[in-house]
Amino acid sequence: MSTLAPPDFDYIVQLVHRRSAIVLEPGKEYLAESRLESVAREHGLASVTELVQRMRSGSLDAGDAVVDAMTTNETSFFRDAHPFNALRDTVLPELIEARRVARSITIWCGATSSGQEPYSVAMLIREHFPELRDWQVRIIATDISPSMLDRTRQGRYSQLEVNRGLPAPMLVKYFTRDGMHWVVAEDLRRMVSAQYMNLNERWPVMPPFDLVLLRNVLIYFDVPTKQAILGKVRQQLRRDGLLLLGGAETTMNLDANFERVPHGRSTWYRPTGA
Amino acid sequence: MTRSALVVDDSRAQRSMLRRLLSERGYDVSEAGDGSEGVERLSDMGAFDLCLVDWNMPNMDGLEFIKVVRENPDYERMQLVMVTSESEPAHIARALMNGADEYAIKPLTMDALVDKLAILGLEDD
Numbered sequence A: 001m002s003t004l005a006p007p008d009f010d011y012i013v014q015l016v017h018r019r020s021a022i023v024l025e026p027g028k029e030y031l032a033e034s035r036l037e038s039v040a041r042e043h044g045l046a047s048v049t050e051l052v053q054r055m056r057s058g059s060l061d062a063g064d065a066v067v068d069a070m071t072t073n074e075t076s077f078f079r080d081a082h083p084f085n086a087l088r089d090t091v092l093p094e095l096i097e098a099r100r101v102a103r104s105i106t107i108w109c110g111a112t113s114s115g116q117e118p119y120s121v122a123m124l125i126r127e128h129f130p131e132l133r134d135w136q137v138r139i140i141a142t143d144i145s146p147s148m149l150d151r152t153r154q155g156r157y158s159q160l161e162v163n164r165g166l167p168a169p170m171l172v173k174y175f176t177r178d179g180m181h182w183v184v185a186e187d188l189r190r191m192v193s194a195q196y197m198n199l200n201e202r203w204p205v206m207p208p209f210d211l212v213l214l215r216n217v218l219i220y221f222d223v224p225t226k227q228a229i230l231g232k233v234r235q236q237l238r239r240d241g242l243l244l245l246g247g248a249e250t251t252m253n254l255d256a257n258f259e260r261v262p263h264g265r266s267t268w269y270r271p272t273g274a
Numbered sequence B: 001m002t003r004s005a006l007v008v009d010d011s012r013a014q015r016s017m018l019r020r021l022l023s024e025r026g027y028d029v030s031e032a033g034d035g036s037e038g039v040e041r042l043s044d045m046g047a048f049d050l051c052l053v054d055w056n057m058p059n060m061d062g063l064e065f066i067k068v069v070r071e072n073p074d075y076e077r078m079q080l081v082m083v084t085s086e087s088e089p090a091h092i093a094r095a096l097m098n099g100a101d102e103y104a105i106k107p108l109t110m111d112a113l114v115d116k117l118a119i120l121g122l123e124d125d
């Protein structure tokens, strides 16, 4: 496979950064080439080089498809386990106590990828908090990738995907089989609404959130972008709301207006008064 | 601490694949070619921490094996995972009802195995 010429790769790096804030490190030519191959094919082009050249000359607008293809969508059910144990053991019980009167909980998954994360939350709620059945529980799942949002809406997973992190009793209880795939129960799909949102652009009007899961997405951004996003998350969170980041992410040294709140073996963040 | 695992599968290729994955996670692995051999292995060596068992095997199949194992309190703490190409929800439910702790559909990748071990509390991190 030919590798992208430096100016072509550079064009992709700039485009992806401008649109999504994702920083593609130098040396990722191979990654770009392999991920963009299907985009080139869909446009009837013989190579990624040809795709990039058409885009550079302005004769083809494939920016959305390129950004979509360049996002890393790796995810799994109950990823990292500890945050979900904390949700079950303390985070949700405390939140439910605090919302006894309002009887409403709103959760945001800010980089949903193919939907395993919001559905894990939904399953956990159904499994362990039957009293929430007649509350208003909303899980808003957003992403920049239209193809990932489609997958989240469909809630359809391959055999390999349901083998990852999903306890077998939950597979049997909350999924039905459809050929070689497994489909999430209608009841859970109704709890999750998938919406397009670019974290790097003006945010749509959203309700205040009780919990924000923004996991494994800040790692792709530069420091000023991370700071801008964390600042906006603070505005979106209720005063007693909590933010959860990915295992390798933290607000430390980025945003002094969050305090760490340990729950079990995971760390959550609460906005401080300011 | 080294953990022990028993792989019960009639396919030699499957056994060595699973042995390789488990060895990489630090397990001491023993093998059996069907359910009745599995039962023998248990009475010779005592309980293992983990047992991966196929469904369709000659002599004694995986479901029968699980039932036999679950009748013996000596093996109470052994985690039983069915690893099979049977993917009917009814099969999965039946294995769980009869005492399997987890269920994985073949092919089992390293990532999926590690996830299953974590679910069973067998990963220390």
Ligand SMILES: C[S@@+](CC[C@H](N)C(=O)[O-])C[C@H]1O[C@@H](n2cnc3c(N)ncnc32)[C@H](O)[C@@H]1O
Pocket: A019, A020, A021, A022, A071, A072, A073, A074, A075, A076, A079, A110, A111, A112, A113, A114, A117, A142, A143, A144, A145, A148, A197, A198, A199, A200, A214, A215, A216, A217, A220, A246
């Ligand atoms: C690695 S996945 C994380 C999935 C899930 N949160 C998890 O932890 O398993 C990262 C996701 O971030 C999305 N993403 C990347 N840049 C984005 C942006 N600027 N706005 C919104 N989503 C973005 C990608 O499309 C991808 O689905």
